[in-house]
Amino acid sequence: xxxxxxxxxxxxxxxxxxxxxxxxxxxxxxxxxxxxxxxxxxxxxxxxxxxxxxxxxxxxxxxxxxxxxxxxxxxxxxxxxxxxxxxxxxxxxxxxxxxxxxxxxxxxxxxxxxxxxxxxxxxxxxxxxxxxxxxxxxxxxxxxxxxxxxxxxxxxxxxxxxxxxxxxxxxxxxxxxxxxxxxxxxxxxxxxxxxx
Amino acid sequence: xxxxxxxxxxxxxxxxxxxxxxxxxxxxxxxxxxxxxxxxxxxxxxxxxxxxxxxxxxxxxxxxxxxxxxxxxxxxxxxxxxxxxxxxxxxxxxxxxxxxxxxxxxxxxxxxxxxxxxxxxxxxxxxxxxxxxxxxxxxxxxxxxxxxxxxxxxxxxxxxxxxxxxxxxxxxxxxxxxxxxxxxxxxxxxxxxxxxxxxxxxxxxxxxxxxxxxxxxxxxxxxxxxxxxxxxxxxxxxxxxxxxxxxxxxxxxxxxxxxxxxxx
Amino acid sequence: xxxxxxxxxxxxxxxxxxxxxxxxxxxxxxxxxxxxxxxxxxxxxxxxxxxxxxxxxxxxxxxxxxxxxxxxxxxxxxxxxxxxx
Numbered sequence: 427x428x429x430x431x432x433x434x435x436x437x438x439x440x441x442x443x444x445x446x447x448x449x450x451x452x453x454x455x456x457x458x459x460x461x462x463x464x465x466x467x468x469x470x471x472x473x474x475x476x477x478x479x480x481x482x483x484x485x486x487x488x489x490x491x492x493x494x495x496x497x498x499x500x501x502x503x504x505x506x507x508x509x510x511x512x513x514x515x516x517x518x519x520x521x522x523x524x525x526x527x528x529x530x531x532x533x534x535x536x537x538x539x540x541x542x543x544x545x546x547x548x549x550x551x552x553x554x555x556x557x558x559x560x561x562x563x564x565x566x567x568x569x570x571x572x573x574x575x576x577x578x579x580x581x582x583x584x585x586x587x588x589x590x591x592x593x594x595x596x597x598x599x600x601x602x603x604x605x606x607x608x609x610x611x612x613x614x615x616x617x618x619x620x621x622x
Numbered sequence: 623x624x625x626x627x628x629x630x631x632x633x634x635x636x637x638x639x640x641x642x643x644x645x646x647x648x649x650x651x652x653x654x655x656x657x658x659x660x661x662x663x664x665x666x667x668x669x670x671x672x673x674x675x676x677x678x679x680x681x682x683x684x685x686x687x688x689x690x691x692x693x694x695x696x697x698x699x700x701x702x703x704x705x706x707x708x709x710x711x712x713x714x715x716x717x718x719x720x721x722x723x724x725x726x727x728x729x730x731x732x733x734x735x736x737x738x739x740x741x742x743x744x745x746x747x748x749x750x751x752x753x754x755x756x757x758x759x760x761x762x763x764x765x766x767x768x769x770x771x772x773x774x775x776x777x778x779x780x781x782x783x784x785x786x787x788x789x790x791x792x793x794x795x796x797x798x799x800x801x802x803x804x805x806x807x808x809x810x811x812x813x814x815x816x817x818x819x820x821x822x823x824x825x826x827x828x829x830x831x832x833x834x835x836x837x838x839x840x841x842x843x844x845x846x847x848x849x850x851x852x853x854x855x856x857x858x859x860x861x862x863x864x865x866x867x868x869x870x871x872x873x874x875x876x877x878x879x880x881x882x883x884x885x886x
Numbered sequence: 887x888x889x890x891x892x893x894x895x896x897x898x899x900x901x902x903x904x905x906x907x908x909x910x911x912x913x914x915x916x917x918x919x920x921x922x923x924x925x926x927x928x929x930x931x932x933x934x935x936x937x938x939x940x941x942x943x944x945x946x947x948x949x950x951x952x953x954x955x956x957x958x959x960x961x962x963x964x965x966x967x968x969x970x971x
Contacts, residue, residue, distance in 0.1 A: 431734075462929075646894075
């Protein structure tokens with residue numbers, strides 16, 4: 427029974443060819459979150475990759491000593507906003523997986539605060555994903571996932587887990603937090619894989 | 623479970639059954655005018671509205687020509703069986719919906735509303751619930767809206783339960799329902815009103831403006847020993863501060879009901 | 887991110903349940919706390935609504951809405967007490 431409200435337009439919404447279907451452009455950076463913002467001191471921060479055979483871990487200093495990439499990319503949120511040409515710095519997942527041996531094909535990303543999201547391993551490698559700690563030339567704000575978040579820009583942005591603390595290899599794909607509660611298991615914005 | 627608690631639970635059940643079923647309705651704006659420099663009072667005629675309890679809220683849904691929708695919750699300042707529903711909307715600086723409702727909406731406009739909603743943060747007269755304990759209302763800013771509905775329902779019912787409102791507000795100009803609150807203080811079932819001004823006071827006010835303190839709260843609320851039911855509504859920060867202080871002052875957490883509206 | 891009270895989920899849930907779920911008491915599987923859902927902490931964003939236990943922060947429930955579809959999860963609730971009218 428929805429009808430148009432006289433004079434209501436909402437926030438301005440622009441269109442652009444670089445936008446996947448159903449997306450509109452924003453200039454701000456909306457904050458989406460499933461709980462309180464964790465405050466993690468880089469002195470306490472640790473990032474781990476757990477496989478069927480063992481654990482790899484980096485503290486903040488070790489992490490910052492890795493090869494750092496500049497990333498210029500578009501990001502697309504399932505809630506219909508996109509930002510074009512965002513600038514990040516982070517460590518490529520190719521770098522983090524250099525010495526990791528695993529037979530498993532799927533990854534569950536875990537965050538401080540308990541959030542999880544699942545991504546197939548081949549969608550994290552070959553220059554497709556980073557653990558990012560800088561946005562637009564500044565340290566990543568805690569509201570946006572600082573000190574470090576996953577950045578998987580070719581998938582909807584809920585896959586880019588804020589406050590990421592580790593990856594756990596899985597032999598089969600399992601749904602993460604939002605994926606268990608209505609969101610698509612894969613999340614390709616160009617195919618509009620928003621929900622189940 | 624004690625007999626007293628059983629009686630309260632039974633009474634609560636009765637009150638809940640009295641709360642009408644919600645649904646989506648078309649509302650026509652009957653009147654829109656400034657309530658304070660930053661807020662508007664909207665009177666809506668809601669087709670099919672089943673009436674509402676004091677303290678309930680509704681959701682307003684706005685739809686743009688391209689199909690974009692935005693939905694927000696607003697407390698209802700009125701109660702009873704009438705299909706005339708009163709809102710008072712505070713304009714949030716970066717808001718998407720509230721600036722529209724405060725600055726753009728005029729009489730004759732139509733809105734979609736969903737309600738009445740929420741049967742927890744409600745008050746009903748002692749004649750219905752059997753609960754004779756005193757009531758303490760604590761409002762931060764626009765959080766006064768559902769509490770005003772309760773105070774007005776209390777007066778309308780000639781309810782003899784002691785009723786007290788502590789209202790924290792920026793300046794005298796920002797007081798919602800100023801005339802009605804004065805009237806309620808004069809009613810046969812009176813409301814005891816205490817105001818705290820955080821930015822500017824009226825001339826001759828005994829205390830300087832400033833945020834409410836634990837001591838000021840203690841002095842202006844029904845003491846814990848009288849086992850009051852307490853309703854607190856305001857920004858998340860205000861509600862958390864006040865609720866923590868109340869528990870520290872010995873109030874039973876189960877007797878404190880809160881409604882946070884986010885913000886700062 | 888600021889949270890609000892469980893009262894705020896009365897609207898979304900009223901579209902799918904025949905009673906006001908916020909007045910029902912629910913048991914948290916994390917800490918065992920039993921409280922009305924209206925007393926829970928609610929984090930609302932465009933992505934969805936997350937309801938957390940007021941005592942231990944455990945996710946009690948989630949609501950995802952998209953047009954004419956909605957997903958309501960009670961992953962952190964062992965049971966809800968509903969009163970017969």
